[in-house]
Amino acid sequence: MKKLFLASALLAMTPLAMADTTVELHKANDKGVGESVGTVTFEDTDYGLLATPDIFGLPGFGMHGFHLHANPSCDPSTTDGKVTPAGAAGGHFDPEDTQTHAGPYAEDSHLGDMPLLVADNDGNIKTPVLAPRLKESDLAGHAVMIHEGGDNYSDSPKLGGGGARWACGVIKGAN
Numbered sequence: 001m002k003k004l005f006l007a008s009a010l011l012a013m014t015p016l017a018m019a020d021t022t023v024e025l026h027k028a029n030d031k032g033v034g035e036s037v038g039t040v041t042f043e044d045t046d047y048g049l050l051a052t053p054d055i056f057g058l059p060g061f062g063m064h065g066f067h068l069h070a071n072p073s074c075d076p077s078t079t080d081g082k083v084t085p086a087g088a089a090g091g092h093f094d095p096e097d098t099q100t101h102a103g104p105y106a107e108d109s110h111l112g113d114m115p116l117l118v119a120d121n122d123g124n125i126k127t128p129v130l131a132p133r134l135k136e137s138d139l140a141g142h143a144v145m146i147h148e149g150g151d152n153y154s155d156s157p158k159l160g161g162g163g164a165r166w167a168c169g170v171i172k173g174a175n
Contacts, residue, residue, distance in 0.1 A: 103153030
């Protein structure tokens with residue numbers, strides 16, 4: 001009976017699910033990272049990775065590309081004398097080297113392609129989205145990015161046309 005009690009007590013103290021991962025995003029600029037624009041909380045579900053944004057400060061209503069990038073950095077990068085805000089984050093997370101941007105629902109696509117985020121008239125994003133091919137364990141050691149423009153989930157224009165990197169957050173590990 002004593003062993004059963006100890007086993008029950010240990011189970012009660014052990015979390016049954018991984019803790020959610022919350023990432024703070026900062027405005028991307030050519031000097032580094034700017035002010036905070038909110039957070040995104042990620043959690044595993046039976047249907048994929050649920051991303052719950054609490055983002056503010058976008059310039060009004062619209063769709064925005066949302067991706068997991070390869071490197072854990074939001075620093076700018078310089079190529080041919082041109083500075084790219086949050087460029088050190090690299091490209092979209094693509095562990096299978098598909099080199100294809102086909103969106104979150106296509107099997108042969110960057111794994112880092114996530115569903116579009118939609119800002120309300122006040123520039124806030126609060127609607128959760130589901131990334132069916134990602135798990136919380138995929139996040140550590142990467143950056144999450146929100147782009148200025150939408151995403152058509154194709155390679156034309158390049159990377160779906162999301163445009164400049166608007167906000168970035170580094171994912172160090174599960175919280």
